[in-house]
Amino acid sequence: MDQAVRGEPDPRRSVPSTAVLLDDPLLRAAIARLGRAMVKKTVQSVQQAVRQGNVKPQDVVGAVLAALPGQASGLRPVHNATGVIVHTNLGRAPLSRAAVEAVAAASGCTDVELDLDSGRRARRGRSALSALRHAVPGAQAVHVVNNGAAALTLAATALAAGREILLSRGEFVEIGDGFRIHELLTATGARIREVGTTNRTRLSDYAAAVGPQTAFILKIHPSNFVVRGFTAEAGLPELASLGLPVVADIGSGLLAPEPLLPDELDVSTALSEGAGLVIASGDKLLGGPQAGLIFGTEAEVDRLRRHPLARALRVDKLTLAALEATLTGPEPPVRQALRLPLAELEERSERLAASLRSHGIDAQVVAADAVVGGGGAPGTALPSCAVALPPDFAGALRTGTPPVIGRVLHGRLLLDLRCVPEPGDTHILEAVLRAAGA
Ligand SMILES: *Cc1c(COP(=O)(O)O)cnc(C)c1O
Numbered sequence: 001m002d003q004a005v006r007g008e009p010d011p012r013r014s015v016p017s018t019a020v021l022l023d024d025p026l027l028r029a030a031i032a033r034l035g036r037a038m039v040k041k042t043v044q045s046v047q048q049a050v051r052q053g054n055v056k057p058q059d060v061v062g063a064v065l066a067a068l069p070g071q072a073s074g075l076r077p078v079h080n081a082t083g084v085i086v087h088t089n090l091g092r093a094p095l096s097r098a099a100v101e102a103v104a105a106a107s108g109c110t111d112v113e114l115d116l117d118s119g120r121r122a123r124r125g126r127s128a129l130s131a132l133r134h135a136v137p138g139a140q141a142v143h144v145v146n147n148g149a150a151a152l153t154l155a156a157t158a159l160a161a162g163r164e165i166l167l168s169r170g171e172f173v174e175i176g177d178g179f180r181i182h183e184l185l186t187a188t189g190a191r192i193r194e195v196g197t198t199n200r201t202r203l204s205d206y207a208a209a210v211g212p213q214t215a216f217i218l219k220i221h222p223s224n225f226v227v228r229g230f231t232a233e234a235g236l237p238e239l240a241s242l243g244l245p246v247v248a249d250i251g252s253g254l255l256a257p258e259p260l261l262p263d264e265l266d267v268s269t270a271l272s273e274g275a276g277l278v279i280a281s282g283d284k285l286l287g288g289p290q291a292g293l294i295f296g297t298e299a300e301v302d303r304l305r306r307h308p309l310a311r312a313l314r315v316d317k318l319t320l321a322a323l324e325a326t327l328t329g330p331e332p333p334v335r336q337a338l339r340l341p342l343a344e345l346e347e348r349s350e351r352l353a354a355s356l357r358s359h360g361i362d363a364q365v366v367a368a369d370a371v372v373g374g375g376g377a378p379g380t381a382l383p384s385c386a387v388a389l390p391p392d393f394a395g396a397l398r399t400g401t402p403p404v405i406g407r408v409l410h411g412r413l414l415l416d417l418r419c420v421p422e423p424g425d426t427h428i429l430e431a432v433l434r435a436a437g438a
Contacts, residue, residue, distance in 0.1 A: 014057040015050045018043055024061050034072050042067050078403040079424055079431070083370035083384055083416030085337045088176060090405065092283040092290070092374065094419075098329030099288065099322040106321035125320035131327040132293065135255050138271040139278075141301035143294040144323065145313040148251065148281040151292030152181065153188055155247055155277055158307040159300070160190035160215030166244075168201035168234075169194050170227060171220040176374065181220060181249070190215065200232040207242060216245040219275070221265045223251035223284075226379040240274025245300065248275035252376030253286035253293065260338060261285075261377045267295050276300050282323055285376055287332030289322035291315055337419045338372070338382070346385050348417050348425055353387045355429050361436055364388050368409075370418045386414035389432065396435035404431045 021027055021043050022036070031039045046063045049055040055063045070076075080090050095103070106112070115122035123129070125144065132142045145151050156165060165185055172194075174180045182192050193214070196205040206217060217239050239246045254266035264285070270278045277300050282291030292313075294301060304310060315323075326332050331339075349365045356363035370384035371377070386406075394413045397404040404427075406415040415432075417425060 015047050016057060016060050018047070021047075021060060021064070026061055026065060030065065030068055034068060038072065039064070039068065076401075076403065078405055079428055080419040081386075081404055081406045081415040081417065081428065083368055083386065083407065083414070083418055084373035085334055085370065085382075085419055086284050086373040086376075087419075088374040093287045094333045095289065095322055096287070096326060096329055096332040099325040099332065102321040102325035102329075103289075103318045106317045110317055110321075112317040112320065125315070125317070128320040128324035128327075131324045132295075135327050136267050136271070136295055138268050139295035140298045141296060143301050143305050143310075144282075144315050144320070145292040145294065145310070146315055146319075147283075147290050147292045148249070148279060149175075149179070149181075149184055149292070150313040151279040151294050152184060152249060154292075154304050154307060154309055154313055155216075155279065155294070156185045156188040156190045157309050158304045159245065159247075160185075160188075162189055163215035164191045164193045164211070164213040165215060166193050166195050166206055166209050166217045167220070168196050168205075169198050170196065170201055170231075170233060171218075171222070173220055173222065173224070175224065185218075199227060199230055201234060202232055203234040203238045203242075206234060206239060210242060210244065214244055216247050216276075217242065219246060219248045221248070221250045221252070221376075222378065223376045224374065224378050236270060236273035236275055240276075245276040246274060247277045247279065249279045251281060251284065252372075253280040253282060253284045253288075254376075255286065258285070258338075260382075261372070261380060263380065264377050267293075271295060277304075282319075282326075284374070285334060285338075285372065286326065287334030288326030289319045291319050291323055333419070333421060336421075337370075340418055342383055342385070345418055348422065349385050349387050352415075352417070352425055352429055356387070356389075356432055359433055359436065361432065362390055363432075366412070366414070368414055368416055370416055382418075384416055384418050386416040388412040388414055393432065393435055397431055400431050400435055402427065402431070404428055 027039055042064050046055055046060055050057055080087055086092050113121055113124045129142055133139055145154055172182050186192055193209050195201055195209045248270040250265045250270055252264050254264055256268045257266050258264060267278045267280055277296035280293045282288040282293055353363040353365050365385055366388045368384045368386040369381035391408050391411055391413050394408050406413045
């Protein structure tokens with residue numbers, strides 16, 4: 001109104017029309033990348049800003065481009081500076097570049113179920129399955145489903161529906177977000193027979209519980225808690241001596257022993273100790289895509305693979321591609337983060353802290369503990385270090401673009417670079433400088 005009174009054009013009258021804007025070459029390119037609905041929605045909110053006098057009519061296209069998201073999905077890339085290597089809230093394992101390229105290559109039409117030589121149908125994902133079997137020579141057969149929970153569901157359904165699974169009372173585990181493994185198992189129609197006590201379960205407890213209804217013994221590796229004190233448990237070799245099938249849910253997805261994590265059970269060891277089936281996740285310490293990996297004897301894996309439910313749990317071509325590249329390609333980021341020498345991390349942290357101090361930001365390098373996280377090795381701290389900042393940075397960095405996630409400890413924001421691939425150090429420097437300027 002004031003502007004109209006002063007004789008200036010009313011911005012509300014000069015709002016460019018939606019049709020004209022959507023036909024702008026720059027916005028047409030954005031539509032090709034992000035879809036019409038997304039661009040149209042952004043155009044409408046910028047038009048609203050023009051009506052309110054917050055954007056000049058001639059700046060509309062630039063404002064729309066600035067407001068559009070970087071990609072068509074709402075999932076935003078973030079920097080994991082938490083020091084938690086497998087962070088459930090941040091999507092667990094980040095894929096290696098080789099896995100990302102394999103996913104891109106498989107994303108169009110691909111020969112996932114076709115033998116190009118013969119022109120006949122071929123076993124779905126055969127090269128990924130063969131890579132998995134070669135990675136674990138002790139496994140007669142392998143199968144891949146959607147995630148660890150799906151693998152447990154399939155094992156319980158195919159081997160124990162209407163029958164009993166023996167499970168130690170010390171292994172009634174909640175894996176996160178309220179999900180409990182024993183409830184998942186009973187949802188399949190199997191019954192759980194509780195064995196022993198919370199802190200002590202002996203072989204004799206299992207032996208006493210075996211009956212005609214017993215389908216298998218389940219051993220769940222504690223991947224997110226530790227029990228200390230007056231404890232006892234029956235190991236896999238002892239359980240195998242009872243002559244019943246033993247299923248080991250190891251969680252972490254280590255295929256072979258990892259010297260840095262001596263308490264973490266791996267697939268090869270579990271098989272050699274007598275487990276008939278071993279179940280693990282693909283996106284924990286293996287560092288691959290979300291998947292449920294199943295290893296075992298030909299007969300048992302085949303019963304799972306042939307069960308009708310297997311079709312509902314099968315993985316897509318993108319998972320198969322990423323899994324194979326994780327197994328055959330260079331060391332994935334999870335393993336790099338696990339093995340990163342402390343001296344290298346200290347050097348990178350000192351460099352980042354010095355750059356920040358040169359801009360007047362209160363930054364020091366402090367000792368910190370990194371952890372494996374949701375994927376395993378509970379109670380194991382990895383000596384690490386972090387750049388400590390005033391705590392106010394936490395919110396500004398988390399809501400910045402790209403978001404940087406650290407953790408607040410004792411009144412300081414800690415940025416641990418262990419899980420940040422080195423080129424990310426510059427992005428973190430820039431993000432902190434932006435946050436300081438805001
Ligand atoms: C993580 C985990 C699961 C569940 O695996 P998802 O891949 O998350 O479905 C099951 N059991 C154990 C011991 C685990 O650590």
